[in-house]
Amino acid sequence: MELKLNAQTILCSSILPFSQMKGNPKFCMKVSNPYLTREQTTSKKPLVHRGNKLKFKVTKPVPPEKVEIFKSMENWASENVLTLLKPVEKSWQPQDLLPDPTSKEFIDQIQEVRKRTQEVPDDYFVVLVGNMITEEALPTYQSHFSTVDVFGDSGCTGTSPWAIWTRGWGAEENRHGDLLNKYLYLSGRVDMKQIEKTIHYLIGRGMDIGVDNNPYLWIIYTSFQERATAIAHGNTGKLALRYGDTHLAKICGTIAADEKRHEAAYSKIAKKLFELDPSETMVALAQNLRNKVVFPSELMYDGQDNDLYANLSSVTERIGVYSNSHHIETLEHFVDAWNLEKLIGLSSEGRQAQDYVCELARKLKLRVFQERAQGDLEVSPTKRFSWIFNKEVML
Numbered sequence: 001m002e003l004k005l006n007a008q009t010i011l012c013s014s015i016l017p018f019s020q021m022k023g024n025p026k027f028c029m030k031v032s033n034p035y036l037t038r039e040q041t042t043s044k045k046p047l048v049h050r051g052n053k054l055k056f057k058v059t060k061p062v063p064p065e066k067v068e069i070f071k072s073m074e075n076w077a078s079e080n081v082l083t084l085l086k087p088v089e090k091s092w093q094p095q096d097l098l099p100d101p102t103s104k105e106f107i108d109q110i111q112e113v114r115k116r117t118q119e120v121p122d123d124y125f126v127v128l129v130g131n132m133i134t135e136e137a138l139p140t141y142q143s144h145f146s147t148v149d150v151f152g153d154s155g156c157t158g159t160s161p162w163a164i165w166t167r168g169w170g171a172e173e174n175r176h177g178d179l180l181n182k183y184l185y186l187s188g189r190v191d192m193k194q195i196e197k198t199i200h201y202l203i204g205r206g207m208d209i210g211v212d213n214n215p216y217l218w219i220i221y222t223s224f225q226e227r228a229t230a231i232a233h234g235n236t237g238k239l240a241l242r243y244g245d246t247h248l249a250k251i252c253g254t255i256a257a258d259e260k261r262h263e264a265a266y267s268k269i270a271k272k273l274f275e276l277d278p279s280e281t282m283v284a285l286a287q288n289l290r291n292k293v294v295f296p297s298e299l300m301y302d303g304q305d306n307d308l309y310a311n312l313s314s315v316t317e318r319i320g321v322y323s324n325s326h327h328i329e330t331l332e333h334f335v336d337a338w339n340l341e342k343l344i345g346l347s348s349e350g351r352q353a354q355d356y357v358c359e360l361a362r363k364l365k366l367r368v369f370q371e372r373a374q375g376d377l378e379v380s381p382t383k384r385f386s387w388i389f390n391k392e393v394m395l
Contacts, residue, residue: 060213062149069277070150070162070215076272077161084265085168094179097251099186110186116245117187123393124239125189126385127321130312131236132184134229134297135177135255136199140207141296142170145222150215169262176255183251194386198302205299210291216284219273223266224293227330230259232322239319267337274338279350282343286353289360293327302386311383314395318380324368331361 099109145166146153153163184190211217237252273281298309305311317323335341341358382392 062213062215066215066277066280067150069273073269073272073276074161077165077269080268080272081165081265082161082168084261085165085172086261088171091172092175092254094175094182097179097247097254098182113183113186113247114188116247117189120189120240120243120245120248122385122388122391123315123319124236124243125184125388126312126393127316127319128180128236129184129190129195129387130297130300130316131229131232132177132180133195133198133202133300134295135173135180137202137207137297138170138173138177140203141173142166144207145218148213148215148218151218165265169265172258172262176258179251179255183248190387191389194302198300198308198387201301201303202297202299205301207296207299209294209296209298210288214284216273216277216281217288219266219269220281220285220288221293223263223270223334224288224330225296226259226263226266227333228293228295228322228326230256230263231326231330232316233259235321239321267334270334271338274340274343278343278345279347279353282340282346282350282353282357285340286356289331289357304386305383311385311395314383315393318394324364328361328364328368331357331364335361 099106099113103109145151146156146163151162151166152158153166156167158164181195184195185192209221211221233252233256237249237256240246240252241249270281295309295313300309300312302308335358340354343354346354380394382394384390384392
């Protein structure tokens with residue numbers, strides 16, 4: 001069930017039916033959000049661009065029979081998912097790829113970083129900063145994941161394989177933001193104060209990726225998301241190599257390799273769910289795709305640009321880091337990896353979802369072709385980004 005609310009109100013009663021509570025001043029209250037400006041709290045522009053409405057979700061408990069499915073998978077997860085985590089002592093750390101502050105050559109090493117990044121274009125730094133800020137909002141992602149019933153990590157010391165995976169995944173992901181943040185700081189090419197404000201805003205705002213307390217939606221979402229970030233970091237690395245910063249290319253490639261390993265874990269879980277509960281998993285996949293796979297940093301804000309995420313996305317697509325074409329390729333990859341076209345034993349709802357999913361890539365390709373044909377006739381606007389000292393780049 002969904003309830004569409006004004007961004008300034010929040011329901012504060014669970015007694016009346018939702019139909020009666022909506023818009024009833026007795027059961028709504030104004031809330032002050034320090035992460036929104038006065039202009040934003042009074043604006044009609046939605047904070048979440050999914051269906052042009054801010055969605056208020058009613059968290060529902062996972063049905064007992066679905067909890068039991070994930071419970072039955074625990075031994076399998078220990079043998080097939082936890083093994084994809086790397087031991088700390090065998091893992092890379094950000095310092096392995098950064099200048100050594102204890103070295104006599106530390107200052108020279110920093111100068112080398114600045115020399116390598118000198119000729120890298122501004123639009124590249126906009127995208128690199130966007131990648132880093134997305135990684136730095138990790139506290140939101142891990143805490144949200146831990147609140148899902150079947151993945152619950154009570155006291156942050158749970159011993160189920162799901163709890164162990166969530167903490168281990170978060171620990172590995174935490175290094176990505178640390179590494180990129182420090183490299184950008186040393187480069188001298190970006191306004192760190194504005195970047196830090198953006199991270200502060202983003203964590204404070206949270207996220208709305210449309211998965212709520214549904215573990216099926218979570219696993220589907222993370223499969224797509226991890227593959228998307230692997231592609232984005234990989235392409236960012238390729239561009240760094242083209243611009244002559246071989247060390248930055250290595251950094252991006254190292255992060256991309258982590259994301260690929262994490263994608264493999266979530267993709268394995270999804271494939272297992274398609275075996276154990278094909279209809280529910282197929283319906284979840286279709287729902288996720290209908291909602292669109294939204295990046296978790298969609299609510300980013302720097303204190304100036306109310307359309308920051310949309311503007312960043314335009315630059316990201318234009319320079320080839322991540323585009324609609326990459327999304328279509330990801331969809332085709334999972335349709336094949338999960339053998340969705342040949343999946344049997346589905347309910348009528350599951351078969352409808354299967355038809356939708358398996359036909360979607362073709363429809364999206366046609367839409368991308370039409371948008372490109374139209375885009376060739378349009379003049380690309382420019383936008384100032386506070387992250388690069390308010391310099392203009394083409395969208």
